[in-house]
Amino acid sequence: MANLKFDKEITALLVIDPYNDFISEGGKVWDRLKGVAEANNCIPNMLQVLNAARKAELRVFYALHHRYRPGDYETWKYIAPTQKAAWLHKTFENGTWGGEIRSEFKSQPGDIVALEHWCSSGFANTDLDLQLKKHGIHRLIVIGLIAHTCVEATIRFAAEFGYEVTMVKDATADYSDEEMHAALDVNIPSYASAILTAKDIVASISSL
Amino acid sequence: MANLKFDKEITALLVIDPYNDFISEGGKVWDRLKGVAEANNCIPNMLQVLNAARKAELRVFYALHHRYRPGDYETWKYIAPTQKAAWLHKTFENGTWGGEIRSEFKSQPGDIVALEHWCSSGFANTDLDLQLKKHGIHRLIVIGLIAHTCVEATIRFAAEFGYEVTMVKDATADYSDEEMHAALDVNIPSYASAILTAKDIVASISSL
Amino acid sequence: MANLKFDKEITALLVIDPYNDFISEGGKVWDRLKGVAEANNCIPNMLQVLNAARKAELRVFYALHHRYRPGDYETWKYIAPTQKAAWLHKTFENGTWGGEIRSEFKSQPGDIVALEHWCSSGFANTDLDLQLKKHGIHRLIVIGLIAHTCVEATIRFAAEFGYEVTMVKDATADYSDEEMHAALDVNIPSYASAILTAKDIVASISSL
Amino acid sequence: MANLKFDKEITALLVIDPYNDFISEGGKVWDRLKGVAEANNCIPNMLQVLNAARKAELRVFYALHHRYRPGDYETWKYIAPTQKAAWLHKTFENGTWGGEIRSEFKSQPGDIVALEHWCSSGFANTDLDLQLKKHGIHRLIVIGLIAHTCVEATIRFAAEFGYEVTMVKDATADYSDEEMHAALDVNIPSYASAILTAKDIVASISSL
Numbered sequence: 001m002a003n004l005k006f007d008k009e010i011t012a013l014l015v016i017d018p019y020n021d022f023i024s025e026g027g028k029v030w031d032r033l034k035g036v037a038e039a040n041n042c043i044p045n046m047l048q049v050l051n052a053a054r055k056a057e058l059r060v061f062y063a064l065h066h067r068y069r070p071g072d073y074e075t076w077k078y079i080a081p082t083q084k085a086a087w088l089h090k091t092f093e094n095g096t097w098g099g100e101i102r103s104e105f106k107s108q109p110g111d112i113v114a115l116e117h118w119c120s121s122g123f124a125n126t127d128l129d130l131q132l133k134k135h136g137i138h139r140l141i142v143i144g145l146i147a148h149t150c151v152e153a154t155i156r157f158a159a160e161f162g163y164e165v166t167m168v169k170d171a172t173a174d175y176s177d178e179e180m181h182a183a184l185d186v187n188i189p190s191y192a193s194a195i196l197t198a199k200d201i202v203a204s205i206s207s208l
Numbered sequence: 209m210a211n212l213k214f215d216k217e218i219t220a221l222l223v224i225d226p227y228n229d230f231i232s233e234g235g236k237v238w239d240r241l242k243g244v245a246e247a248n249n250c251i252p253n254m255l256q257v258l259n260a261a262r263k264a265e266l267r268v269f270y271a272l273h274h275r276y277r278p279g280d281y282e283t284w285k286y287i288a289p290t291q292k293a294a295w296l297h298k299t300f301e302n303g304t305w306g307g308e309i310r311s312e313f314k315s316q317p318g319d320i321v322a323l324e325h326w327c328s329s330g331f332a333n334t335d336l337d338l339q340l341k342k343h344g345i346h347r348l349i350v351i352g353l354i355a356h357t358c359v360e361a362t363i364r365f366a367a368e369f370g371y372e373v374t375m376v377k378d379a380t381a382d383y384s385d386e387e388m389h390a391a392l393d394v395n396i397p398s399y400a401s402a403i404l405t406a407k408d409i410v411a412s413i414s415s416l
Numbered sequence: 417m418a419n420l421k422f423d424k425e426i427t428a429l430l431v432i433d434p435y436n437d438f439i440s441e442g443g444k445v446w447d448r449l450k451g452v453a454e455a456n457n458c459i460p461n462m463l464q465v466l467n468a469a470r471k472a473e474l475r476v477f478y479a480l481h482h483r484y485r486p487g488d489y490e491t492w493k494y495i496a497p498t499q500k501a502a503w504l505h506k507t508f509e510n511g512t513w514g515g516e517i518r519s520e521f522k523s524q525p526g527d528i529v530a531l532e533h534w535c536s537s538g539f540a541n542t543d544l545d546l547q548l549k550k551h552g553i554h555r556l557i558v559i560g561l562i563a564h565t566c567v568e569a570t571i572r573f574a575a576e577f578g579y580e581v582t583m584v585k586d587a588t589a590d591y592s593d594e595e596m597h598a599a600l601d602v603n604i605p606s607y608a609s610a611i612l613t614a615k616d617i618v619a620s621i622s623s624l
Numbered sequence: 625m626a627n628l629k630f631d632k633e634i635t636a637l638l639v640i641d642p643y644n645d646f647i648s649e650g651g652k653v654w655d656r657l658k659g660v661a662e663a664n665n666c667i668p669n670m671l672q673v674l675n676a677a678r679k680a681e682l683r684v685f686y687a688l689h690h691r692y693r694p695g696d697y698e699t700w701k702y703i704a705p706t707q708k709a710a711w712l713h714k715t716f717e718n719g720t721w722g723g724e725i726r727s728e729f730k731s732q733p734g735d736i737v738a739l740e741h742w743c744s745s746g747f748a749n750t751d752l753d754l755q756l757k758k759h760g761i762h763r764l765i766v767i768g769l770i771a772h773t774c775v776e777a778t779i780r781f782a783a784e785f786g787y788e789v790t791m792v793k794d795a796t797a798d799y800s801d802e803e804m805h806a807a808l809d810v811n812i813p814s815y816a817s818a819i820l821t822a823k824d825i826v827a828s829i830s831s832l
Contacts, residue, residue, distance in 0.1 A: 048344060059283070075267070075318060076342040078554055080575040080604040110283060113321045114225035118335060120606070124576035133786030134284040136762060138494055148603055149417035153576070156569055158495040160540035162757030186563055190498040190536070260720035286762055288783040290814040323706055328814070341578030346552060346702055361784070364777055366706040368741075370549030370747035390806035395772055398706040398744070475699070491734060492681070492758040526699060529737045534751060543742060550700040592769035 016144025024129025037173035043196035120153035224352025245381035253406035317356025329362035432560025461614035479538025536569035640768025669822035687746025744777035
């Protein structure tokens with residue numbers, strides 16, 4: 001359980017895409033996520049971890065997907081399937097409720113909200129790596145959505161870029177158990193040093 | 209003059225920091241720049257190049273410095289001198305006139321405005337490299353401010369990241385001739401494939 | 417089938433980790449891979465695609481994992497599970513047969529062998545992105561090993577960094593069908609524009 | 625003098641390009657550098673700082689320029705002037721004495737030698753940033769060559785990427801006083817938190 005001994009100076013909580021479109025009733029993608037999210041108590045678990053981190057004064061970082069704006073993709077010569085989908089569905093549309101952070105998860109003064117990213121990784125083409133370094137962070141506790149896309153991508157990039165990662169396995173969700181399994185059981189174990197429950201993480205953070 | 213034969217498909221204009229604080233009467237830094245800027249006709253030259261690029265349908269990209277916001281730097285453990293200065297002077301303060309693009313230089317539909325950067329290079333911790341690739345760009349024509357900081361930094365990064373650069377030497381300015389000389393004569397010739405006048409560039413672009 | 421119309425000028429073949437340790441009888445990892453690899457005819461398919469690419473004069477790039485050397489990890493304060501495994505097993509040990517490219521897959525003059533990477537993505541902390549840009553490449557055809565680690569990681573990074581990817585689904589392998597499924601069916605479809613058989617790719621390349 | 629209080633855990637020495645071609649009698653570039661290098665006692669100062677760092681058990685990192693190999697550039701569609709020069713002069717030719725580290729500066733066990741870079745910055749397209757993170761480094765003391773190209777480039781990237789830099793101003797050299805001035809007086813002060821003499825640095829390091 002060595003990984004549970006977090007050093008507050010070098011550890012941060014990373015919250016991924018807590019947008020209304022993902023995790024609020026009425027959000028564009030919620031209907032596809034709520035089966036898994038309600039089964040593992042995802043939203044309450046995310047909130048417990050966030051609150052525990054704030055109470056323990058762990059620095060909180062946000063990695064957010066690009067909010068859709070008209071004209072984003074029309075001029076691109078090259079585009080990935082996930083970007084075509086974002087274009088088609090206008091996910092997290094800028095200026096709409098769906099593109100806002102769910103209220104309980106909004107950033108507070110002292111939190112760091114990284115620049116929005118264009119694909120799935122919170123690190124790619126943003127200032128997340130810079131902001132982590134500016135705050136002396138080397139370890140990340142990760143919560144948020146969606147397990148096999150943005151969460152897995154961000155964890156993979158974190159490992160590639162030199163960070164140690166702890167994944168909170170019941171503070172994430174996905175379209176189906178199959179995709180949760182691919183992320184949490186097949187892939188993330190190669191890149192995250194620990195994969196724990198919200199309960200264990202909260203206990204560990206609370207002892208800081 | 210091989211470098212003057214631009215291929216429209218792979219060439220873009222890159223405009224660096226045309227903020228009111230830099231290039232408008234009354235801007236925070238204008239008084240320190242206007243000696244050099246008026247001597248080389250910098251602002252009219254920048255505008256001529258921009259207009260020629262638009263007319264020739266060259267894609268226009270903007271590389272912009274971070275606009276100051278309260279809370280930006282208070283939590284950083286590590287900071288560079290240029291960032292301390294930005295903090296102290298609140299340069300390009302978000303929501304103020306100084307942090308707006310000078311009116312003639314505002315972006316138009318189809319232009320690409322990269323994410324704001326935190327230091328001097330338009331490429332560092334932003335989506336500029338991604339956006340250039342998404343549009344198939346390999347060559348950059350560079351105009352803007354300040355020669356020995358953001359312009360030189362962005363050109364150095366462009367070269368390091370694989371782009372070919374043409375610098376427009378009278379469409380930039382600096383605090384003094386000494387700093388212009390360091391940028392244009394000492395350093396940029398190692399990284400930019402051509403260093404030309406606005407007049408030559410306009411002639412070349414206009415023939416596209 | 418639009419994705420099959422490759423433009424030779426901007427398309428390259430990317431070969432991932434064709435080390436003896438992975439794909440040769442007697443290699444350290446071959447016993448764990450051969451079940452899947454023999455079932456889908458992975459090695460002959462990889463070779464057919466490579467030979468077709470050479471014949472069509474598509475540029476060939478190699479993305480290679482770090483070859484183990486003594487002292488690599490002893491001083492690291494932070495390490496990912498996959499790096500601990502590489503340390504333990506001394507995979508691709510430098511100077512040994514296992515750390516050599518399988519003979520039929522060796523690079524030839526004109527190929528580009530990117531710098532070795534430390535985790536799973538051929539792009540992270542290497543010159544692969546630079547070399548692709550230096551050669552004007554925007555589209556990648558991907559073959560190699562292992563599907564859910566280095567291949568998926570490299571494809572994810574390629575998409576994040578602006579490239580369009582075609583995955584050759586029977587020119588890769590993994591420890592089990594479950595991991596192949598996670599990579600090829602769950603994750604890669606979000607990032608690769610096409611996922612095709614070696615037969616289809618060879619036909620398409622041969623028509624260039 | 626706050627910057628002189630180095631914390632050993634997060635500070636490293638970064639040695640840039642101590643190749644024979646640069647700093648040894650008979651090296652390809654030495655004749656162009658020795659005027660400045662002998663005037664400021666560059667080589668003995670570099671050695672004193674290196675030895676002081678080793679004695680104090682500061683971690684030593686090397687940022688090295690690509691060693692020339694046949695075929696490096698022939699296939700590139702885009703190339704920067706400094707790369708054309710490297711191609712023409714075959715600087716640091718791989719396998720030759722000029723491409724070896726000068727003997728007193730050779731790396732020792734426990735040092736970290738980053739992957740070779742292609743232009744001027746030790747960070748661009750290499751694992752230097754990763755290796756610094758893996759060792760928990762946030763502050764760099766910089767020595768080496770050439771002031772206005774690789775040294776300035778590496779310092780600019782270090783600042784852009786979140787590191788704090790101390791430059792040792794008499795442990796570097798250049799072709800002329802003009803270029804030294806551009807690097808040390810015009811540009812580096814924006815990016816390095818301190819610019820000190822070897823004597824001051826050695827005194828500071830020796831007190832660790």
